[in-house]
Amino acid sequence: MNHFPEFASRIAPLLVNDIDTDQIIPARFLKVTDKAGLGASLFADWRFQPDGSPKAEFVLNQPQHRGAGILLAGNNFGCGSSREHAPWALVGYGFRAVISTSFADIFKNNALKNALLPITVDTSVHRKLSELVLNEPSVELSVDLESQTFRMPDGGTVRFPIDGFAKSCLLNGTDDLGYLLRFEKQIEEYETMRFGSGV
Amino acid sequence: MTKPLTLFEKVWNAHVVAQEPEQPAILYVDLHLLHEVTSPQAFSGLRARNLKVRRRENSFATIDHSIPTTSPNITGGDQLAARQMEQLENNCRDFGIRLYGVNSPQRGIVHVIGPELGLTQPGMTIVCGDSHTSTHGAFGALAFGIGTSEVEHVLATQCLLQRKPKTFQVRVEGTLKTGVTAKDIILALLSRIGIGGGTGHVFEYTGSTIRALSMEERMTICNMSIEGGARAGMIAPDETTFQYIAGKEFAPKGASWLVHLNRWRSLPTDAGAVYDSSVTIDANALTPMITYGTNPGMGISVTEPVPDPAHVVDSLDRSALEKSLRYMALKPGEKLIGKRIDVVFIGSCTNSRISDLRLAASVINGRKVAPNVRALVVPGSQAVKRQAEAEGLDRIFKQAGAEWRESGCSMCIAMNGDQLEPGQYAVSTSNRNFEGRQGKGGRTFLASPLTAAAAAVTGTITDVRTLLND
Numbered sequence: 001m002n003h004f005p006e007f008a009s010r011i012a013p014l015l016v017n018d019i020d021t022d023q024i025i026p027a028r029f030l031k032v033t034d035k036a037g038l039g040a041s042l043f044a045d046w047r048f049q050p051d052g053s054p055k056a057e058f059v060l061n062q063p064q065h066r067g068a069g070i071l072l073a074g075n076n077f078g079c080g081s082s083r084e085h086a087p088w089a090l091v092g093y094g095f096r097a098v099i100s101t102s103f104a105d106i107f108k109n110n111a112l113k114n115a116l117l118p119i120t121v122d123t124s125v126h127r128k129l130s131e132l133v134l135n136e137p138s139v140e141l142s143v144d145l146e147s148q149t150f151r152m153p154d155g156g157t158v159r160f161p162i163d164g165f166a167k168s169c170l171l172n173g174t175d176d177l178g179y180l181l182r183f184e185k186q187i188e189e190y191e192t193m194r195f196g197s198g199v
Numbered sequence: 200m201t202k203p204l205t206l207f208e209k210v211w212n213a214h215v216v217a218q219e220p221e222q223p224a225i226l227y228v229d230l231h232l233l234h235e236v237t238s239p240q241a242f243s244g245l246r247a248r249n250l251k252v253r254r255r256e257n258s259f260a261t262i263d264h265s266i267p268t269t270s271p272n273i274t275g276g277d278q279l280a281a282r283q284m285e286q287l288e289n290n291c292r293d294f295g296i297r298l299y300g301v302n303s304p305q306r307g308i309v310h311v312i313g314p315e316l317g318l319t320q321p322g323m324t325i326v327c328g329d330s331h332t333s334t335h336g337a338f339g340a341l342a343f344g345i346g347t348s349e350v351e352h353v354l355a356t357q358c359l360l361q362r363k364p365k366t367f368q369v370r371v372e373g374t375l376k377t378g379v380t381a382k383d384i385i386l387a388l389l390s391r392i393g394i395g396g397g398t399g400h401v402f403e404y405t406g407s408t409i410r411a412l413s414m415e416e417r418m419t420i421c422n423m424s425i426e427g428g429a430r431a432g433m434i435a436p437d438e439t440t441f442q443y444i445a446g447k448e449f450a451p452k453g454a455s456w457l458v459h460l461n462r463w464r465s466l467p468t469d470a471g472a473v474y475d476s477s478v479t480i481d482a483n484a485l486t487p488m489i490t491y492g493t494n495p496g497m498g499i500s501v502t503e504p505v506p507d508p509a510h511v512v513d514s515l516d517r518s519a520l521e522k523s524l525r526y527m528a529l530k531p532g533e534k535l536i537g538k539r540i541d542v543v544f545i546g547s548c549t550n551s552r553i554s555d556l557r558l559a560a561s562v563i564n565g566r567k568v569a570p571n572v573r574a575l576v577v578p579g580s581q582a583v584k585r586q587a588e589a590e591g592l593d594r595i596f597k598q599a600g601a602e603w604r605e606s607g608c609s610m611c612i613a614m615n616g617d618q619l620e621p622g623q624y625a626v627s628t629s630n631r632n633f634e635g636r637q638g639k640g641g642r643t644f645l646a647s648p649l650t651a652a653a654a655a656v657t658g659t660i661t662d663v664r665t666l667l668n669d
């Protein structure tokens with residue numbers, strides 16, 4: 001069974017470079033002890049007025065982009081803090097993929113562990129996608145992890161890189177911890193080698 | 200002949216437990232640090248899978264992010280923060296992990312107490328659910344921040360799945376001029392390579408300038424490696440490192456010390472080893488640095504004007520700069536010197552150690568905090584606080600009109616009630632000037648403890664060298 005089947009979705013363009021995790025989810029929302037509910041605070045300071053009402057000009061508040069499952073962001077998305085609350089908030093809001101020209105390392109790792117696809121494209125594809133969605137906000141992109149491609153509305157497909165291990169975890173519905181636990185014996189041997197037995 | 204290796208490669212190779220073809224390496228973790236904000240969901244995960252902590256003696260926890268700095272036991276009615284702190288206490292009790300809790304005299308910011316206790320040692324792999332774990336690389340450890348899922352992996356297996364990063368040499372040569380500090384070196388590097396410049400890499404800082412730095416200065420530099428996109432930054436251990444560690448609570452003792460010393464001496468990068476990238480910085484040419492924008496790569500010499508977006512070619516880069524200047528309410532080409540500020544924050548895991556406080560006190564001593572400024576001095580740990588008080592630094596700060604606090608992350612992340620008001624300008628010794636980082640709507644200029652202290656006493660952004668030459 002494919003746990004990450006192909007999906008099609010509209011795109012929310014947030015064409016800002018270097019979006020840091022403090023913008024994705026400000027620190028004051030980190031005082032939680034579970035993962036649920038963070039979607040409500042996604043991009044809180046860009047999305048809401050001080051009184052809590054939505055800022056009309058922010059992309060996620062525009063009717064044509066509501067419900068989009070793909071975020072199109074500027075370069076170097078997810079820099080800054082290691083907070084996994086960032087992908088939790090994006091997924092909680094309903095995003096399934098983020099497209100950028102590059103991702104910060106920790107964010108990318110965290111995203112893949114939460115079934116949020118970090119899709120890296122080159123600048124020309126990025127420009128094309130930006131123009132496309134700005135001209136036609138209702139455009140849908142079809143993303144297929146198995147073939148590592150997304151289909152443009154004009155029928156062209158674009159291939160994207162993804163870590164092979166993370167990909168198989170997503171497709172098979174397994175995770176890192178399950179894999180790591182299989183190496184119990186090797187870990188024990190390593191510890192004996194380093195610290196001796198019976199320590 | 201064996202292939203010459205870098206410091207990073209030696210530490211990496213010594214920690215690979217296993218690796219299947221095409222798969223990430225299983226990397227063993229020697230030291231796991233925990234704090235209240237990024238750990239609760241990891242412990243819940245362990246409970247859900249009915250797993251134990253594999254090796255309790257490799258994990259240490261503290262409470263730093265949301266702890267009040269007025270008095271550690273008063274949460275100001277913040278029920279959420281109180282619950283999170285309580286949960287860490289419960290988790291540590293249930294799983295048998297050593298906690299430096301609210302009332303511990305050894306409590307402090309996780310990246311300050313690790314080295315202080317002698318937990319941080321050369322050649323180790325060190326992780327924490329916190330991106331500034333890179334700090335510990337100053338000792339020649341491979342130290343990097345991880346997400347909460349990975350915190351759970353380490354608790355359960357003492358291992359992590361990792362792809363091997365590339366290496367990036369940052370060579371710093373020359374002698375720092377008066378008024379120029381380690382913080383200025385790292386801000387200069389970031390302004391040069393940008394905040395994504397080190398993505399996928401581990402920095403190794405080398406060169407005569409680095410060798411001449413104290414451990415605390417080295418920590419300041421490694422701390423902000425993540426601000427360049429590098430998850431880790433390392434410095435080869437040397438006599439300075441060994442002297443710092445010797446005698447600390449968790450440092451090896453007696454015969455074991457000699458065994459360790461021997462091993463540590465073999466860690467520095469071999470002659471002829473190759474890095475994937477490199478950059479050289481001329482320390483002689485450095486001046487006090489300050490950031491003007493909303494990421495740590497947006498730094499200039501304090502005497503330079505703010506850059507003009509009109510000169511930026513790429514449209515996304517240009518709009519990023521425009522957006523930053525709008526948020527900071529700065530004009531293109533504006534000089535920062537003389538700009539009125541509202542708050543000075545001296546603290547954070549970048550610059551809250553005793554030498555940082557001494558530097559700040561040297562400028563503030565005999566002067567007064569300007570009437571328009573609120574100055575907050577927050578030591579990095581209770582041990583730093585005690586040391587500063589023993590030296591009388593607290594009196595210098597208090598007599599000048601600055602607030603002297605208990606230790607914690609405080610206004611670096613504004614989770615504990617210490618925060619900027621919307622629109623306020625702060626000169627801060629912390630590491631991030633992202634929008635709202637120090638409080639919603641607050642505007643941050645990052646700088647060294649010297650430059651921050653200068654701003655405190657003049658009430659404006661100041662070239663600290665003009666005060667030092669008095």
Ligand code: SF4
Pocket residue numbers: 263264308309310329331547548549607608611612629630
């Ligand atoms: S002082 Fe700031 S950067 Fe350092 S650990 Fe605390 S919140 Fe993070």
